[in-house]
Amino acid sequence: MKYFVVSENDHNEIVSAAYLKRGYLVDEANEAARLCTEASRHGIRTHNAIKALHLDEMLGSGSKGCVPGAEIIEKPSRFPAVKIWDAQQKLGQATGYRALEKCIQLADEYGVGIVAVDNAFHYLWGGGYMLEAARRGYFAYTNCTAALAEVVPFQGKFPTLGTNPHSWGFPTADAVGFPIVIDWATSVVAMGRVEQFKREGMTLPPDAAVDKDGNVTQNPFEAAALLPFGSHKGYGLSLINELVAGLIGGSLPTIRNRWIDEDDGEKRGACFFFQVIHPEAISSGLFAKGRDQSGNIKAVIDDILGHGNEKCLLPGQLESNAAKLTEEHGGLLFSEAEVKEFNELAQECGKAPWEQSLLKTVSI
């Protein structure tokens, strides 16, 4: 497939301008662009700037889910290693990056740092924050409640859970050349994939979706809701996000981000949970054969991917390969359709569009 190479600067200029036009502050617009750049750099097409701005329009500042310029309030607490924030529906990427920085500060002091965020708006790509933490040498974890309830509990009929993702990052750059980042939703597939299956005339994987009566279907046109992966296990993982959010201050999943019937006294925002652990804090120092911590991780991974498992991938490896391609070609890679969308965006916010014929192309 043919891709166009766009410099990060050119990309960020348009993306920031689009966020500024919607009323976001300069720092918010930059943080928004930063996560989108990271997503595109790592081949995460589902969370590039086009998708982020679309989400903002549908559920964020274009609706009542996100408030440009909102200030995060830190709630008083007697617990020094954990912070609790009321994000007042600030932009998700800005809140996410700031929560991560705070966790890192806390982890440097206490060994572990947690920031729990109430009244949040979708942070897009949890793996992006974890990648950043892992790159800086930390072991990190985050979860959030997804914007809409699209997933049916195990043995249920009606979607009352979000796709509720979990993301972990490990400081393995020295050991394997890139940070291991485990990052996925708790549904078998995302709703976007169901749409793709419709377009491509394909059948869904088994146990991925149910019809309007709650019966499992592989017909994407009949799919009304999603199923958690791994039966009761994925269901449990999805519940975790709702229970953590429930402890933080989040409210009913079925009305989340649905800004109708607002005077019912309920809340509609998402919650985030961020945690960072300093790897020295959990190191016994007792590594076999005189290894250091990183050497030990390498030995463990070599053992797991040895013995005939040499072709197995590590989580984060595909993203790392994509980042290498980005570096090799000197810019972010976008399809022709994506370039077109960026150029429409540029026009909307008064920026010069990219001259497609001048962009370098690569075939991959």
Added chain:
Amino acid sequence: MKYFVVSENDHNEIVSAAYLKRGYLVDEANEAARLCTEASRHGIRTHNAIKALHLDEMLGSGSKGCVPGAEIIEKPSRFPAVKIWDAQQKLGQATGYRALEKCIQLADEYGVGIVAVDNAFHYLWGGGYMLEAARRGYFAYTNCTAALAEVVPFQGKFPTLGTNPHSWGFPTADAVGFPIVIDWATSVVAMGRVEQFKREGMTLPPDAAVDKDGNVTQNPFEAAALLPFGSHKGYGLSLINELVAGLIGGSLPTIRNRWIDEDDGEKRGACFFFQVIHPEAISSGLFAKGRDQSGNIKAVIDDILGHGNEKCLLPGQLESNAAKLTEEHGGLLFSEAEVKEFNELAQECGKAPWEQSLLKTVSI
């Protein structure tokens, strides 16, 4: 099925005696009996005292995996909210309970507490510790590396991962009547289940096991190794335990608990990761409709299990139902085969066996 009702005292007397006979200290024997009692009380037959003592014989004090009377060494650390322990292969249940207590102390002070344990021996039932933490009002998490590498990485051929369980406990007793405990291994089934499928002449679920060449098989007699649940997602979850253990000080999964060729300079023990969070530390206090934190959790769960999902179970519900049965019948419930095994154990350690004809029976 018919069960015999055995008082906790009678049960603990035999179990403690069996551990004492193997050289364990009084406190260790009591901690061992405590976890086994909790397992049997909650219907966890895979981790009752018979299984625990069998494991200890095969991989613990009967081998070189566990050292009766071992002292836990706390390693020096500059991070106040995280402790790192060298368990020196102390009994898993004793180490597990003590790590949990330390986490609770730390969470009371810092909001979150972590204990990472190196040179550990199998703690049996992670859910048991989480149940205890949740019952006392905390949000807790643990993982450990399993004793043996039985699981093949996603798209691999050879077992290099443990069944590596994850367990979470939530303080939901006020909200739903019992603590929600999410607790499972990262393989589709356990090796014990494969044996059961053999005995019962049944075929394995799809994608649960591979034969000696790494090809997926549903024939339990051909099953040489297990597969992670949920393809790459369960693989990622299993990797987490190995990576965390690798950061702590754990070594190669394929030699774990295999005490042959010991002078290779490698380590063979397991690692534990325990974490407890004080629920107040992550509470924004901003609950809708004037709810308190527990009322909010209840509202969230009511929403998830409403809308036609009323028949769905919560994780921990079956265990809670089993505990109610135990209470109702006034003792732990064991099958005839289990009573026989306990009586053999009693004879081995010079205790009076249970007079089967005098035990109350119930049919369930």
